[in-house]
Amino acid sequence: xxxxxxxxxxxxxxxxxxxxxxxxxxxxxxxxxxxxxxxxxxxxxxxxxxxxxxxxxxxxxxxxxxxxxxxxxxxxxxxxxxxxxxxxxxxxxxxxxxxxxxxxxxxxxxxxxxxxxxxxxxxxxxxxxxxxxxxxxxxxxxxxxxxxxxxxxxxxxxxxxxxxxxxxxxxxxxxxxxxxxxxxxxxxxxxxxxxxxxxxxxxx
Amino acid sequence: xxxxxxxxxxxxxxxxxxxxxxxxxxxxxxxxxxxxxxxxxxxxxxxxxxxxxxxxxxxxxxxxxxxxxxxxxxxxxxxxxxxxxxxxxxxxxxxxxxxxxxxxxxxxxxxxxxxxxxxxxxxxxxxxxxxxxxxxxxxxxxxxxxxxxxxxxxxxxxxxxxxxxxxxxxxxxxxxxxxxxxxxxxxxxxxxxxx
Numbered sequence: 339x340x341x342x343x344x345x346x347x348x349x350x351x352x353x354x355x356x357x358x359x360x361x362x363x364x365x366x367x368x369x370x371x372x373x374x375x376x377x378x379x380x381x382x383x384x385x386x387x388x389x390x391x392x393x394x395x396x397x398x399x400x401x402x403x404x405x406x407x408x409x410x411x412x413x414x415x416x417x418x419x420x421x422x423x424x425x426x427x428x429x430x431x432x433x434x435x436x437x438x439x440x441x442x443x444x445x446x447x448x449x450x451x452x453x454x455x456x457x458x459x460x461x462x463x464x465x466x467x468x469x470x471x472x473x474x475x476x477x478x479x480x481x482x483x484x485x486x487x488x489x490x491x492x493x494x495x496x497x498x499x500x501x502x503x504x505x506x507x508x509x510x511x512x513x514x515x516x517x518x519x520x521x522x523x524x525x526x527x528x529x530x531x532x533x534x535x536x537x538x539x540x541x542x
Numbered sequence: 543x544x545x546x547x548x549x550x551x552x553x554x555x556x557x558x559x560x561x562x563x564x565x566x567x568x569x570x571x572x573x574x575x576x577x578x579x580x581x582x583x584x585x586x587x588x589x590x591x592x593x594x595x596x597x598x599x600x601x602x603x604x605x606x607x608x609x610x611x612x613x614x615x616x617x618x619x620x621x622x623x624x625x626x627x628x629x630x631x632x633x634x635x636x637x638x639x640x641x642x643x644x645x646x647x648x649x650x651x652x653x654x655x656x657x658x659x660x661x662x663x664x665x666x667x668x669x670x671x672x673x674x675x676x677x678x679x680x681x682x683x684x685x686x687x688x689x690x691x692x693x694x695x696x697x698x699x700x701x702x703x704x705x706x707x708x709x710x711x712x713x714x715x716x717x718x719x720x721x722x723x724x725x726x727x728x729x730x731x732x733x734x735x736x737x
Contacts, residue, residue: 424564
């Protein structure tokens with residue numbers, strides 16, 4: 339990464355913070371809220387999404403001059419759905435436990451607006467390398483938020499982190515954190531924290 | 543016209559390629575997925591039945607029944623079968639093991655559920671109970687099936703046909719017992735009609 343010219347690294351870094359898909363653009367909230375009841379689920383979901391995002395970015399960037407404008411959405415969806423199915427079968431075949439925990443949310447990556455959004459807004463207008471970097475940055479930003487969200491909810495809701503006990507018996511787990519309301523509360527606070535940090539950054 | 547033709551051709555090629563990739567990948571992953579499912583099934587059967595050497599799979603009137611046997615013995619050690627029913631939020635599927643005469647349960651294992659995390663999910667494992675996280679499913683071992691299984695709340699079960707409800711998840715506890723009660727007669731009838 340050290341040798342990459344500045345614009346490329348900027349393309350990568352924007353996904354991590356300035357244009358973070360979850361915290362700044364509020365994209366892909368369905369999986370963000372639904373699967374982050376533990377850190378490992380958030381990580382697996384994030385990695386599956388990165389795989390789909392980068393693979394589709396490469397293909398769509400390559401085909402951007404071939405696919406006619408009128409049918410581009412249909413074409414994108416077929417390409418995305420193919421990679422999602424590959425990822426879904428991979429998890430079921432090699433990581434059955436995680437596949438079971440994520441349930442229907444892996445197939446639902448197809449309709450994650452983060453992925454279609456990046457294809458429409460970026461890959462269909464930029465070259466392959468740039469699209470990969472963009473996908474990687476956005477994907478890492480997505481994983482980052484999912485793991486943070488999953489960790490907070492798992493620590494407070496189950497007193498564990500990546501299934502390891504981190505809080506002692508004195509701690510009574512807050513059940514609500516691993517239930518859907520916990521997802522909304524934590525995400526709201528995270529977005530608020532992100533906005534607060536950004537405002538401070540601007541002032542300095 | 544030319545534009546229309548291009549649209550059709552491009553979409554057709556993309557979908558055909560996609561179909562080809564998925565068919566190939568399905569061929570690669572299918573045996574592995576089937577293997578995991580078989581392992582899960584075997585693990586569930588051995589969890590709910592007493593020690594056995596082999597099990598025999600029988601399809602009686604559309605019900606899959608797994609009969610555990612010890613080598614050199616004609617008498618089975620127990621019978622396992624999978625049943626489904628609705629819980630608090632969705633379907634619960636349970637593997638049930640009973641003794642060959644259908645008088646008592648040898649064990650149960652919840653295979654699939656989407657109950658409330660932290661409350662209803664205690665039918666699988668209860669992390670808040672440090673001494674025995676599996677107290678709920680394990681209490682079914684030895685429970686007598688006549689006249690039927692009953693749920694008691696906030697007290698230790700006194701009779702051999704009673705189990706204790708999970709506090710905060712009464713509907714889920716009742717659902718598990720109801721699913722067992724509702725299905726056992728049907729399985730018993732079809733099993734005994736064959737033997």
